[in-house]
Amino acid sequence: MRFHFRSAALLWAVAGTAIAHTAAAQPARFLVPAAAPGTRWLKGNTHTHTTNSDGDTGPEAVARWYKNRKYDFLVLSDHNVFTDPATLASLMDSTFLLIPGEEVTTGFQKAAVHVNALGITRVIAAPRDSTLLGTVQKTVDAIRAERAVPHINHPNFLWSIDTATLFRVKNDRLLEIFNGHPTVHNIGGGDWPGMEDAWDALLTRGKKIYGIAVDDAHHFQGEFAKARANPGRGWVVVRARSRDAREIVTALDDGRFYASTGPVVDEINVTESTLALTITRTGDFKYTTQFVGASGEILATDKSLTPSYRLRGTETYVRARVVDSSGATAWIQPVFTSRYRERAAP
Numbered sequence: 272m273r274f275h276f277r278s279a280a281l282l283w284a285v286a287g288t289a290i291a292h293t294a295a296a297q298p299a300r301f302l303v304p305a306a307a308p309g310t311r312w313l314k315g316n317t318h319t320h321t322t323n324s325d326g327d328t329g330p331e332a333v334a335r336w337y338k339n340r341k342y343d344f345l346v347l348s349d350h351n352v353f354t355d356p357a358t359l360a361s362l363m364d365s366t367f368l369l370i371p372g373e374e375v376t377t378g379f380q381k382a383a384v385h386v387n388a389l390g391i392t393r394v395i396a397a398p399r400d401s402t403l404l405g406t407v408q409k410t411v412d413a414i415r416a417e418r419a420v421p422h423i424n425h426p427n428f429l430w431s432i433d434t435a436t437l438f439r440v441k442n443d444r445l446l447e448i449f450n451g452h453p454t455v456h457n458i459g460g461g462d463w464p465g466m467e468d469a470w471d472a473l474l475t476r477g478k479k480i481y482g483i484a485v486d487d488a489h490h491f492q493g494e495f496a497k498a499r500a501n502p503g504r505g506w507v508v509v510r511a512r513s514r515d516a517r518e519i520v521t522a523l524d525d526g527r528f529y530a531s532t533g534p535v536v537d538e539i540n541v542t543e544s545t546l547a548l549t550i551t552r553t554g555d556f557k558y559t560t561q562f563v564g565a566s567g568e569i570l571a572t573d574k575s576l577t578p579s580y581r582l583r584g585t586e587t588y589v590r591a592r593v594v595d596s597s598g599a600t601a602w603i604q605p606v607f608t609s610r611y612r613e614r615a616a617p
């Protein structure tokens with residue numbers, strides 16, 4: 272089903288109002304995440320291809336590209352092929368981890384249904400179903416059945432998965448809001464929402480979902496250009512105790528990370544009343560941070576290196592978008608308040 276995004280988001284918001292009124296008499300306070308002592312930031316990319324599917328470079332050289340650029344971890348996610356990190360053990364050390372993964376690749380009619388599986392032990396067969404929703408759900412379920420973590424990839428690729436369908440998928444927590452491949456339509460257009468708008472529509476409706484940025488790199492040879500699927504464009508920075516595959520994929524699934532195409536965020540502090548960031552400045556770059564709430568409303572703008580937002584009392588969630596003076600962006604995950612009501616799809 273296609274619909275005009277803004278009116279759909281408005282309808283959803285109105286539908287939620289009656290329930291929210293009784294439950295939300297108290298002013299909102301942030302649900303403060305549990306303290307995470309002994310954790311640190313680990314940078315990684317969860318979506319990359321090799322010659323085991325349609326990439327142009329073998330697994331070892333691909334892994335080395337990331338290791339040489341100080342990534343802490345990488346998922347080699349070939350289409351319906353398990354590129355086993357055990358075959359690349361010599362590359363892994365105290366600075367670099369390969370997390371076993373796959374891009375489970377299926378479809379429904381003309382729609383592409385691609386879902387990454389993070390933390391697998393064997394290849395997961397791509398399911399088929401008689402509906403789009405069923406195809407996505409069966410894929411997510413097949414990944415969860417292996418105790419792996421799913422993330423739904425590039426929904427706007429071939430305009431495949433609309434927001435209403437994304438809302439109805441169960442047991443998924445991660446959605447690509449930025450994918451570095453040149454033909455995936457991150458920003459949307461015409462009658463179709465961009466991925467960040469879709470993310471806010473899902474959050475507003477009551478689906479707890481976190482936004483990730485990935486490379487989806489295919490091209491490591493020849494010229495690096497906008498029209499090619501080169502590496503180094505989008506990544507996640509995860510808060511974890513150790514460079515351990517289970518620890519990292521669980522932290523992603525729980526939203527303990529931010530996504531970025533450039534800006535570096537050193538601290539994310541949440542109290543019952545404030546969300547505060549510390550941005551690590553690169554060179555002479557300047558930064559603008561927007562705090563975003565339900566329906567994608569921009570609640571506040573802060574141009575400092577230590578942007579912060581104080582709750583007014585009516586918010587259901589607040590997230591932050593940090594944009595640097597080159598246009599690169601970091602997406603801080605939503606912080607939910609006492610007024611947020613998670614809703615299962617009908």
Ligand SMILES: [Zn+2]
Nearest residue numbers: 374385424425
């Ligand atoms: Zn894909």
Ligand SMILES: [Zn+2]
Nearest residue numbers: 318320374487
């Ligand atoms: Zn891919």
